[in-house]
Amino acid sequence: MFSLDDHPQRYALANELHARPSPALTAPTTAVFLAVKRPDNAASRDREADRAHLLDLLDRFGAPHPSPDANHYFGAMGRYHLKWEQHTEFVTYTVFADGIGSRAFDPAAFDVFPDDWLRQAPGKRVTSAHIRVDTMPGSEVEMNDAINNWFVAESVAATWVLDRAALVAGDFRIDPAGHMRFVAFIGKGVGERRIGRIVQRLCEIETYKAMSMLGLPQARNLQAKLGLLDKELTHLVGAMSQGDEAPEATLDELLQISSKLEDLTAATSFRLSATTAYEAIVHQRITFLREERFMDRQTLSEFMMRRYDPAMRTIKSAERQLTGMAQRAMRAGDLLRTRVDVQRSKQNQSLLASMNRRADMQLRLQETVEGLSVVAISYYAVSLAGYLAYPLTEMLGISKGMLTAALTLPVVGLVWLGVRRIRHSIEK
Template sequence: MSSISDHPLRYKLANELHARPFPSMKAPCSAAYVAIKQPEDAVSRDRAQDLAHLTALLDRHGAPHPQPGATHYYGQIGKYWLKWEQHTEFVTYTAFSDGVVARPFDPAEFDVFPSDWLENAPGQRMTSILLNIVPRPAEDVAVTGSLDEWFVSESLAASEVLDGAAIMAGDFRIDLNGHLRFAVFAGAQTGARRIGRIVQRLCEIETYKTMSMLGFARVRALQPGLNELDTKLTGLMGTMSDERASAEETLHDLLSISAELETLSARSSFRFGATGAYEALVDQRIAALREERFQGRQQFGEFMMRRYAPAMRTVHSAEARLEAMSSRSIRASNLLRTRVDVERSAQNQTLLESMDKRSDLQLRLQRTVEGLSVVAISYYAVSLVGYLLYPLTQATGMSKGMLTALATVPVVLLVWWLVRRLRKSVE
C-alpha cells in the first residue's frame, strides 16, 4: 500500500465522534444532573475555570484528572460514575450509581456535588435534575400509582419510548429541593446502553429547553423598548408626509432610531441564534425517542407543543419584528435622505441662478468700466500722438488743435479695437 501523509487533524476529528459515549446504566439506579452556565455579562467564557472546577471535584475523591484542554470526562468518584461535558455556553455534570434507592428522588443523592463546591462554581445553575430509574412493573397500574405519587398530574408527560423499551415521565416542575424530576421505567429486555441513552436524552431535553428559554426572557426585556421605538418610528414616518416639517431634523431622528435598532439587533443576535439552535435540538431529541402514548397521557412532544412552542414562536416573532423595524427605518431614512437631497438640489439651483444674475451684473459693470477705460486710454494716447504731430504745424500750416482733432478719431477707434481684441482673446 502506498504511503500518504495524513492531515494533522484527521485522527482528532475522527475520534471526536466517539469521544462522548452514552453512559451505561442498569435498573434500578439513580442519577443526579446539573448544568452550569457562566453569567451573561461575562466578557468571554473562561473554559479553564470550568476544567479547574471539575478538577477540584475529582481531587475530593482522589480521582484521576482529565487531559489538559479536555472538553469531556468520564470516570468514577466514590460510589458514583461521573460524566462531565463542556458545551459552547455551559458545562454539565451527571453522576449516577447502581442499586435500589430507598426513597425515590431523595435530595441526598445530590450530595455527590458538595454545597461548598457548588458555591464556588464559575457560573450559575441553569438546571438540576434527579432521575429515578427502576424496572418496569408487570402491571401498568403500578406505574400509574408511582406517577401519581411522584409528579404533578396537571403538567405530567409520560410515554413509552424506543418501541416500548421503557416508559419515561416528568412534570418539568422544580421541587422543594430545587431539582426537576424524571422517572424511567425500563423494560426487562432493555440494555444498559439503551437506558443510558434515554437518561442522556432526558437531560438534554431539559437543558436545551432551559437554554432556549433565555431567548424568551430576552424578548420580554426587549418588548417595552421595541414598542417605544415602534411608536416613534411610526410617528416619524407620518411626519415625512408633512411638508412643513424639517426634513433634516426628521432624518436625524430617524438615524438615531436606526442606530438604536441596530444596537438591539447586535446585542440579541447571538441569543436569538442560540435559541433557534437549542429549539431544534429539543425537537430532535424528542423525535429520536420515538414516543408512543401511555394510558392516554400527554407525551413529551405534546407538552412542548402546548407549553414550550408558544414561547419559541414569541422569540421568532420578536426577532422578525426587530428585523422588520430595522429594515423599515433604513427604507424611511433612504426616502427622507432623497427628499433632503432634492431640497438641497433646489437650493443649489436657486443659488446658481443668483450667481448667474450676479455674474451678468458683473459683466455689465465690466463692460461699462471697459468703455470708460477706452476713453481714458484714448485720452492719453491722443495726448501722446499730439506731441508727435506738433512739429508738423509749421509744415502743414495747421494749428495744434486741428492736428489733435484729426488724430482723435483714429486713435479712439484703434484703442477700442485693441481693447475688444484683448477681451475676446481672454474670453
C-alpha cells in the same frame, strides 16, 4: 507503505466524532444531573475555573484527573460514575449510581455533590434533574399508577420511545427539593448503550429547554423597550410626512432612535440566536426518541407544543420586531436623506441662478469698464499722436486743433479694435 503526510488536525477531528459517547447503563439505575451557568451575560465560560471545580470533586473521591485540555470526562468516582461536559455557556455534571432507593426521587441522591463544593461553583444552577431508571413492570397499569403518584397530573408527559424499548415520563416541574423529575421504565433485552442514550436525551432535553427559556425575560424586556421606540418612530415618520419639523432636526431624532435600536441589537443578538439554536436541539432530541402514545397521556412533543413553543414564539416575535423596526428606521432615514438631497438640490439651483446673475452683472460691468478703458486709452493715444504730428501743421497749413480732430476717430477705432482682440484672445 502509505507515505502521504496527514493533515495536522486529521486525528483530532476524527476523534471529535467519538468524544462524547453515551454512557452504558443497566436498569435499575439512579442518575442525578446538574447544569451550571455563569450568572452574568458572558458568551463563554471560564474554562480554568470549571476545570478546577471538577478536579476538586474528583479529588474528594480519589478519582483520576482528565487530560489538561479535555472538555469532557467520563469515569469512575468511588461507587459512582461521573459524566462531565463543558459547553460554550454552561457545564454539566451527571452522576450515575447502580440501583434505586426504596423512596422514589429521594433528595439524598444529590448528596454526591458536597454542599461546600456546590457553594464554590463558578456559576449558578440553570437546572438539575433526578432520573429514575427502573425495569418495566408487568403491566401498563402499574406504570400508570406510578406516574400518577410521582408527577403532577395536569402537566405530566408520558410516552413510549425507541420502538417501545422504554417508557419515559416527567412533568417538567421543580419538586420540593429543587429538581426536575424523570422516570424511564426499561423493557427487557434493551442494551446498555440504548439505556444510556435515553437518559442522555432526557438530560439534553431538559438542559436545552432551560437554556432556551433564558431568552424569554430578555424578549419581554426587549418588547417593552421596542414599544416605546415604536411610538417615537411612528411620530417621527408622521412629522416627516407633514413637514412640521426641519429635516436636520428630524434627522437628529432619527439617528438617536437608530442608535438605540443598534444598542438593543448588540445587547440581545447573542441570547436570541442562542435561543433559536437551543430550541432546535430540543425538538431534534425529542424526534430522536421516536415517540408513541402511552394510554391517553400527552407526549413530550405535545407538551412542548402547548407549554414550550408559545415562549419560543414570543422570543422569535421580539426578534422579528427588532429587525422590523431597524428596517423601518433605515427606510425612514433613506426617505429623509432623499428629502434633504432634494432641498439641497433646490438650494444649489438657486445658488447657481444667483451666480449666473452675478456673472451677467460682472460681464456688463466689464463691458462698461472696457468702454471707459477705450476712451481713456484713446485720450492718451490721441495726445501722443498729436505731439507726433504737430510738425506737419505748418506743412499742411492746418491748425493743431484740426489735426487733433482728424486723428481722434482713427485712433479711437484702432484702440477699440485692439482691446476687442485682446479680450477675444483671453476668452479663447
